[in-house]
Amino acid sequence: MHILVAPNAFKNSLDAWQVAQALGEGLAQSNLECTTQLFPVADGGDGTGSLIVKSCRGLIITKEVAGPVGRKITSQFGLIENRATAIIEMADASGLRLLKEGERNPLKASSFGTGQLIKFALDEGVKRIIIAMGGSATVDGGCGILSALGVVFRDANGDSLAAYPENLVNMASIDATRLDERIHGCEVVILCDVNNMLLGPNGAAAVFGPQKGASAEDVTVLERFLKRFAQITLAQTGKDMTAIKHGGAAGGATAGLYAWLNARLEDGIGYFLSLTNFKDALQQAGIVITGEGSIDRQTLQGKGPYGVALLAKQAGLKVIGVAGLIPSEPDEELNRYFDELISINEPNIALATALAITRVNLVKAGKKIGNMLAG
Template sequence: MKVVIAPNAFKNSLPADEVAAAIRQGLLQGGYKGDCVCHPVGDGGDGTGALLNHCLGAEVIAATVADPLGRSITASFGWIAATKTAVIELADASGLRLLDPKEYDPLRATTAGCGQLIKAALDRGAAEILFCIGGSATVDGGSGLLKELGVVFLNEKKEPLQQLPADLVSLRGIDRQHSDPRLNATTFTILCDVKNHLLGAKGAAAVFGPQKGAGPDEVRLLESGLKQLRRITERVTGTDINQLTYSGAAGGVAATCMAFFNAKAVNGIDYFLSRTGFEALLKDAGWVITGEGAIDHQTLEGKAPYGVARMAKRYGIPVIGVAGKVPEEEDTALNEYFDWLLPINEQPLPLEEAIRLTRTNLEKTGRKIASTLNSQLDIP
């Protein structure tokens, strides 16, 4: 009986490919004799680009770009020559993981480096861009990215804003006449793992700003800047970016890419599964194992394990969900998609220790799953 192992990353602990490998190792240690097929997945979050590069056979191209605070770094993008497709991971140039926590500064951090990666891909002749936007250090509404691609943000004196995103509150005009024309001929798809809108209590500043170092006053300033960006963008493009689903993703970068470059934002996990041929792997599968750091009711809002489980259920395949944390009480909605939810920690642990033991506990969980599956197959 074939088991398909398709987990997402366990955030701050293990990338998806290592999670899949640990579960497979545990299954083998537990004496499971069936096929174990690993297909780690991403939903647009940090690491999705690397998985797409692997699945699509992309060449990795290095480029010198700015980090979130403007320092020169080497980042990369995936390149598929046959289709002229570039796979760009926002976090590689503008990610929170590039900063020490004491450097978190969302009033100064920008997506400029990511714009430079896009420009490098266009210079190479990109006809398609796959843009994975999780893990950003920014709440700049994509202004840094747009500036690198020729969009100019102006104050009331029609002078360029100097400090993005802090100066967005002074935004009075946007000049797009010199924006890179190559983007008009490029298919631009943004993979998103959250559906938040740009503004408000569930918006980019309020929800994600504190994760990136913003205190209450900074959240208010960022929100004011994004409101002004919304007003001027609507005047220039005719698009109310706050009404767009996914507009709050990655500090608002999805919003302005949709407005200025006709980019299309999509549910990251559904797109990933389709693009990487996951459905074909389900043929003859007896079980699917998926998971990530936590599986709870929010998982059903479009997270990776939900996407995997939903596709498996179309074929009547039972699904095992593994996570560092699962609901203590039965959740009827989750039970529609997950036949078995397994916490990898046998007892409550401090977060740091749980993270340190993730690989070991995933292997233990794999052995536990193997024991159950073997008993179903009458394997001693």
């Protein structure tokens, strides 16, 4: 039996490669005679860029950029397809993981460094830029990125505004006359891991602001800024940032780049699996194992395991889902894609404890699955 092991990362614990390796180790310890292929996946969240570059045998370019609070950091981007395509991970330049304790404040955080990476990619002469947006520290609508590329935001007096939400709430006009012209000859593709719209109770400010350090008062300011940005953008470009699916991802950066860079917003997992030729791996498989930290109804909204299971089912393969958390009762919708769901944790285990022993439990789960398949 040949088993395709294709998990997403277990958030706050192990990255996708580590998860795949642990499951593979467990399978090797089982009584099952099998071969395995480790094919870790990502859906646009933190880690997507590095997985794409590794899978496509790309080249890593290291550069110094401004981090989310302006501090100089060493970041990177990848080049694939004979250096014609750049892979940029927003979290590498503007990510939450780059902030020190107490620095989370989306009113003062900027995506400027991600824009600098885009400029460096343009210097390489790329014809396509793929941006994985997950894990950002910002709710700036992508204004920092646009600022790095030459866009100027002005107040009612015509004075330029620093590209931070606490300043941009006073935006009155947008001057794109100095936008880097090279971007017009480059396809920009954004991989999105959430479906949230830009504004409202399920929007960028309300949902992701608090995760990035915003207080209730801050969320109100962020919402006002994003609404103002969208109004001005609609008036100047005719593009409605508030009407697009995925517009709230990465603190609204998806919507901002859609409107001002003509970026194409893509479902992250679907694009990832296509780019990395996942269907070719499926042709060799007899069974597929996937997973992430939690598998529930939200998984079906475009998360990594759903994308894997969808293609596996289309190929007529059995799918086993592995997670830290699974529904306590059978779920008809999930059962359409997952033949079996397995929790790696004991019932009622404390979260901190579960995170600490994730790898151990994944190895155990892999062994359990192998023994189950061996009969």
